[in-house]
Amino acid sequence: MRFPWLGDGRPIVAYSPFRVGDLRAILSLLREGTRSLCDLVQDEAIDHCLALWAVPSGYWARGAMRALGVPYSVWCLGSDLNQWGHRPVTGRIIRTILRDATCCFADGIELARKAETISGRSCDFLPTVRPLSLATAAPVALDREAVNLLFIGRWERVKGIDVLVEAMRAVRARAPGVRLHVVGGGSLEGELRTQIAADGLQEAVLLHGSLPTEELTGYMVACDAVVIPSRSESIPLVFGEAVQAGKPLIVTDVGDMGDLIRKYGGGVVVPPQSPQQLAEAIVSFAQDHQRGAPGAADRAELRELFSVSRVVDQFLSAIGQIPAEDSTTKREVSQV
Secondary structure, rough: OOOOOOOOOOOOOEEEEEEHHHHHHHHHHHHHHHHHHOOOOHHOOOEEEEEOOOOOOHHHHHHHHHHHOEEEEEEEHHHHHHHHHOHHHHHHHHHHHHHOOOOOOOOOOOHHHHHHHHHOOEEEOOOOOOOOHHOOOOOOOOOOEEEEEEEEEEEEEOOOOHHHHHHHHEEEEOOOOOEEEEEOOOHHHHHHHHHHHHHHOOOOEEEEEEOHHHHHHHHHHHHEEEOOOOOOOOOOOOHHHHHHHHOOEEEEEOOOOHHHHHOOOOEEEOOOOOOHHHHHHHHHHHHHHHHHOOOOOHHHHHHHOOOHHHHHHHHHHHOOOOOOOOOOOOOOOEEE
């Protein structure tokens, strides 16, 4: 669904209602989005809308409900509540949107609790899942004599990639056979390259940049473990992808990652922003892996939690479209 509004290309979260020009753009976004959604609902005979983010999508969906009587549900994804939920005016708007929804979901356990606090109603944990097509993975040639770790994500401080590269300096001294493959891109690229060169990590840390999906999946299939060293996080998409691929995880104890690993197994949890403890976890994993110790790769309950079919069934069951045990889609659902 595309429509014209008065935005200038910035991310929506960059607009401030306290600047006249930004406020005019925000109002046009809400007005034109609601109008366009109403047109789409009528044209496609949609009978339930799933709004991704409470704002602005939830605002549009609530407008369509008020105009056309079509119910909606909201899937909170983080920035909506974290950026706007605590503010006086936008917080009240979000509370109304969540309360009027048929169902409320959040893609994190902590985020669901936050939605409940804001709205005063129940909110179910529904993880964001991107299906990992292992069958289409491109072959990737990795050194099978090495222990290959994989980082996938933005090269930004919030993702902790600088902490991971710093940890590799200590890893190289104790476990020289470890290789870290870094996929993605971001503003820290120059700093990372300088850090890698200064520490002599050119053979230990390999920057691959952004890759096509098939090649990225190939690295996921070929690696021995996935590392998520974030400073702040809920549940990143790469977490669910690693689970689907049956890969052990080394994660920081932020958001819901630590709780999920502690509950279901499948990896190791370390404190955030601690290159020393992250290095210790990597060295320990490498030593166990080289000894052939059984890994914690395949945890059936955790894999089921991040199953696309289970997420779809949970949503459809919650809105009363199908019984919980029946996975047949009986009515059309639109994502806004």
